[in-house]
Amino acid sequence: MSDEGQTGLESEHNNPRHIAIIMDGNGRWAQKRFMPRAMGHQSGVKAVREIVEYCAQQDIEVLTLFAFSSENWRRPQEEVSLLMNLFMGTLQREIEKLKNNNIRLRFIGDRSAFSESLQNMMAEGEALTRNNTALTLIIAVNYGGQWDLCQAFRKITEKILAGELSKEDINEQLINRYLSTAGLPEPDLFIRTGGEQRVSNFLLWQLAYTEMYFTDTLWPDFDRESLEDAIKSFKGRQRRFGHTGEQVLSRSVKFNF
DSSP states (O other): OOTTSOOOOOOSOOSOSEEEEEOOOHHHHHHHTTOOHHHHHHHHHHHHHHHHHHHHHTTOSEEEEEEEETTGGGSOHHHHHHHHHHHHHHHHHHHHHHHHTTOEEEEESOGGGSOHHHHHHHHHHHHHHTTOOSOEEEEEEEEOHHHHHHHHHHHHHHHHHTTSOOGGGOSHHHHHHHSTTTTSOOOSEEEEOTTOOSOTTSSTTTTTTOEEEEOOOOGGGOOHHHHHHHHHHHHTSOOOTTSOHHHHHTTOOOOOO
């Protein structure tokens, strides 16, 4: 293991500022119960509601949920249609609740593939909650980390061609400004449910120093106790960002993230 690995020492962190989750296992949850996959996705929505409520109560600043990847279009058309209908129905039911609970809603991903009505609903939800100041809930839909980097590089290239930037201006901070997550803290804790141990093209740039947590729990069964376990694991890690453990423990290093 490299020197960037975990030490098991308790960190000075309280709750993570930003939690990012791949919600995996809805279909398998339903299949284990001899139910249609649709039932798993519906149960997954209930889990989303519980996790959002918990994060708001615990003063987590940002929660990013990977709802639909750019690769998920490859699934059977029937399932894709069901997911789109479920997405729209959930938005219709939940937007007002988010507004009333001071939760800001934001979407990242390529919206152009969605119906006009769904795009309008997404924009409406963002507008209605724009001034909310508690938890920021990020929903990644038709999102891919490679897409995110490509769209950022296209925007930067346009600025260079227009004479507004030069190639010498390109650095990590500039790229961050053009990613879909611009203005947000980078994820502190990444969680993937369902037993798989990969990031699946999710927030590829943003996860550079994120603590990873994988669990076999299928998403519909992932509740506040499950999240508490993940946060407890996070709190027990020492985050070095390239420094030595001794530097961190001596408080000689200041992290400004």
